[in-house]
Amino acid sequence: MQQWGRPVGDANGVYTDGNVSVPIIMVDTDEGITGVGLGPHVELDTIFAAIEGEDPRGVTALYDRMLRRTFKAGHAGAVFGTIGALDTALWDIKAQAAGEPLWRLLGGRDRRVPAYASGLDIGVSDEELVSLYEVYAGHGLRAAKLKGGLDIERDLHRLTLVREVLTETAHGSRPSMMLDVNEAWTRKQAVRHVCEIERTLDLTWIEEPVRRWDAEGLATVGRGIRASVASGENLTGLEQFRPLLAAGALDIVQTAAVWGVTHFLRVSALAHAHDLPVSPIGTTPVGLLHAATSVPNHLASELQDLRPPLGVSLDLHVEDGAFVLGHRPGLGVTIDEAAITAFTATGRADGVPANGPHIRPEHAGRRLLAVAHHGAAQQHRPAP
Incomplete structure (x- = not known):
């Protein structure tokens, strides 16, 4: 959870409480090294099957293997984020195994x-x-x-x-x-x-x-x-x-x-x-x-x-x-x-809010007038 302590958002909407969920993926190895990636968990079991049991040092080849695993349905959207999170975790593992910072x-x-x-x-x-x-x-x-x-x-x-x-x-x-x-x-x-x-x-x-x-x-x-x-x-x-x-x-x-x-x-x-x-x-x-x-x-x-x-x-x-x-x-x-x-x-991390910048407003790109601003924490909505 990213706790901003203030409203955050963009033209599409605002998280008024400033709390934004941050999904985390942790990949363990049989050598005792754990890699970390930040990103979605959509279709995680399906995509992880492409790398399970593999040598994580072959990370670029495993990246393409994950893409191939999503061939029929496609890898766009949040599924691509799951691939990215696993990919980042694999790079983390590879660098740890080499005893060097990733850079x-x-x-x-x-x-x-x-x-x-x-x-x-x-x-x-x-x-x-x-x-x-x-x-x-x-x-x-x-x-x-x-x-x-x-x-x-x-x-x-x-x-x-x-x-x-x-x-x-x-x-x-x-x-x-x-x-x-x-x-x-x-x-x-x-x-x-x-x-x-x-x-x-x-x-x-x-x-x-x-x-x-x-x-x-x-x-x-x-x-x-x-x-x-x-x-x-x-x-x-x-x-x-x-x-x-x-x-x-x-x-x-x-x-x-x-x-x-x-x-x-x-x-x-x-x-x-x-x-x-x-x-x-x-x-x-x-x-x-x-x-x-x-x-x-x-x-x-x-x-x-x-x-x-x-x-x-x-x-x-x-x-x-x-x-x-x-x-x-x-x-x-x-x-x-x-x-x-x-x-x-505590129940604070209860999923994605119903409103916020992740939802495109119904009239986005079709406004003649500026949207009114009535305070910092108000949800922005299209003008009539």
């Missing part, structure tokens, strides 16, 4: 991974927003991504507030500002809204301006604005990236932590072949941080909560605007099962 095993030279701040902040007040990014700035963050897409005037105002916070601590350098609208716009809305922002503020990238699979639409948006177009976190497999890259639809190629290390490495190679940078996203992207040290086209990784999920400790810290990975063998992830069990026994 070293993968060929990384520098254990510092550049980061940008991302507070999932659409549900907080302006005052809370400023306080939140002051904390990020205190850790050296000089780039920030805000959630928006429901009210462009509010988005511009909040981007300006955060830019001022980061500028105060940037010692003369200009901070990078990004906006993530989580597929809330049409193509025309995206161009119109971003151009309005760009009249007063330099936007580094706009994230998911239109639907994730709309290669022509993303390319159209990219041609109509100055900012880069970033997307890809919800694409599950290289086959979903190919049409976007062929259409010149992306400037920043993203991939989610939940899809695993092997997926990230393959997407990074594909992006590198198109001279494009990659940027991992996710609440706890520790596996992808290790992998990012080994690819030539990593740009920056998303830093959301400065605290790990309940019962999870990480061998890393944040300083001078970067994740700094540790030297513990494997991923450096330790799980306190007793703490997690005690928490779930």
Whole structure:
């Protein structure tokens, strides 16, 4: 469970209590090594059967074996997350068996991974927003991504507030500002809204301006604005990236932590072949941080909560605007099962909430008016 202590969410919805479940998969070996992966458990028994009894050091071959196990029904969606969690656990095992941190095993030279701040902040007040990014700035963050897409005037105002916070601590350098609208716009809305922002503020990238699979639409948006177009976190497999890259639809190629290390490495190679940078996203992207040290086209990784999920400790810290990975063998992830069990026994971890950013609103992309904001903790809904 990730306990934010405040509302978190995006244009699609908000978790008002700030509690977000974080599924954990632990894979044991007969050598006494346990690997950890964070991700869904959908079809876990079916997919685990593809790797059960196998040598976990053959992790990339086992990744393809898991994909083949889901051939008929397909591996998209949460099933791909289960594959990614198991894949990450296997990489953890392999690195532990080698007695090295994963970043070293993968060929990384520098254990510092550049980061940008991302507070999932659409549900907080302006005052809370400023306080939140002051904390990020205190850790050296000089780039920030805000959630928006429901009210462009509010988005511009909040981007300006955060830019001022980061500028105060940037010692003369200009901070990078990004906006993530989580597929809330049409193509025309995206161009119109971003151009309005760009009249007063330099936007580094706009994230998911239109639907994730709309290669022509993303390319159209990219041609109509100055900012880069970033997307890809919800694409599950290289086959979903190919049409976007062929259409010149992306400037920043993203991939989610939940899809695993092997997926990230393959997407990074594909992006590198198109001279494009990659940027991992996710609440706890520790596996992808290790992998990012080994690819030539990593740009920056998303830093959301400065605290790990309940019962999870990480061998890393944040300083001078970067994740700094540790030297513990494997991923450096330790799980306190007793703490997690005690928490779930209170009934707090009772599954996925009925409302939140995981549910696309009925009228998403079909709004003429801005959505009203009546307080930080209110669930955002489409205007009539």
